[in-house]
Amino acid sequence: MSKFEKRQQAVSNGSHGLVIGSGIAGLLAARVLLNHFAFVTVVERDSLPGKLGARSGVPQTVHSHGLLKRGNNILEQLFPGLEAELVGAGAILTDQISDTLTLIQGDAFPRCASDLIVPSCSRSLLEWSIRSRLLKCDRLQFLDATQVKKLLTDETKSRITGVQLLDRDTLQLGELTADLVVDASGRQSHAPKWLEELSYPTPAETKVNAFLGYTTRWYDRPQHLDADWKTLLVMSKSPRESRSGVLAAMEGNRWVLSLYGFNRDYPPTDEEGFLEFARSLSNLALYKAVKDAKPVSPIYSFRNTENRLRHYEKLKLPEGFAVMGDAVFALNPFYGQGMTTAAIGAIELDRCLDRQFRSRTDLTGLSDRFQQQLAQSLQAAWMMATNRDRVWLSPVDATTTGKKLNWIDRLSKQYWQEVEALLKSSPESYRSLMEIRHMVKTPTAMFNLKFASNVAKQVWNRKIANYK
């Protein structure tokens, strides 16, 4: 009996939720499906290592992955005690304001104790810790080295009834039925193609590309370090500078250094060029910290960083199908929102399923409701990433949007420049901005009376000074 037939037999005695992809979005989707279905299967293309480690299906794993406070809160809600477990495995609790030294040129952002405390650890450790929790549940099974090839439907094509699978070891095809299929297969998701094969329209896409390149290297963290920070961030002074970098303490007494270049100013991947890029940042502190540190990894690069939103919320989807994570909202990773938006998606899915099963026994209407709810709940994250990235769009940016920047774009570009200038002198504004960044406050807080009047005061004072 094939592994698919075995799983089919095991799930035939109750309701079954199936998740495509075991990245962070897939794992969190699986966790909430356990609240509503008798059995859950996670189908993963990669062979999943039985221990902590990188894998090819998630090439971003080797790059620094900061967790936002809101994401951490949701993880703790779904997996109580996870934060302590991560810390036990070496993750470093980091106050995002007091433990982080953020520099722009010669200026440091204000530092003070805050509630924005999150574990700093590698993406591998986080993914492995979540997967380990799920592995303990006997109602859930991972089918790894297995690729979803297409969606299966009922005769009328109105309902998804399961998936066709390829065993990547034996190259055998098989099928698995499910009441709900959740696509969490990331940026490379084939859901539009799968829908098209079933004669459904494909989602329209909105793209904003700041042409950001990532380059990352891991180091041994020096044991006797005379530093009052756990994370050191050197920011670019956009839009005049494209370069920035972050050095963060991780488990295993390591540092991870990621260098970023916007507007196609891609950081090099050769030894000398990489360090030279670090030296060229607006402040030398980061270069000085790593120049004599011992590298423990190659230099990794990643460039597919455009913001891409697939508008599933505008479609009429087949019943029994949902899409979440990067498969819907792929955001520029520079802002560190991806794992948190995946977590928000999981909570929305849980809520939608809760409501559904309170009023009905089947899933009719769930797909469209969920996609609409998801689009609404992630609007703020999309706005934060894309508004910031618009700074990099030229007045006529044919390569990304193909249209002229409108007055909103121009205004938000100017407002951002003012906000950046304000943060250095106003701890209160900086804390507010960090709370927005960590998604515990909505971006509208940036336009509230107090914040906006601080910005206006700054513009006014500058005008007066110039006049004199």
Ligand SMILES: Cc1cc2nc3c(=O)[nH]c(=O)nc-3n(C[C@H](O)[C@H](O)[C@H](O)COP(=O)(O)OP(=O)(O)OC[C@H]3O[C@@H](n4cnc5c(N)ncnc54)[C@H](O)[C@@H]3O)c2cc1C
């Ligand atoms: C360079 C970089 C840095 C980042 N830094 C941060 C950060 O600091 N903070 C943060 O929160 N986020 C960060 N992110 C984003 C974050 O990695 C993702 O947003 C988040 O993990 C959610 O991804 P996902 O689970 O939707 O997709 P993925 O992590 O891409 O997972 C998709 C999974 O689906 C599997 N799969 C694909 N197709 C199939 C198929 N047909 N059948 C079966 N399985 C399939 C893949 O193998 C993979 O395991 C970063 C991303 C990048 C690229």
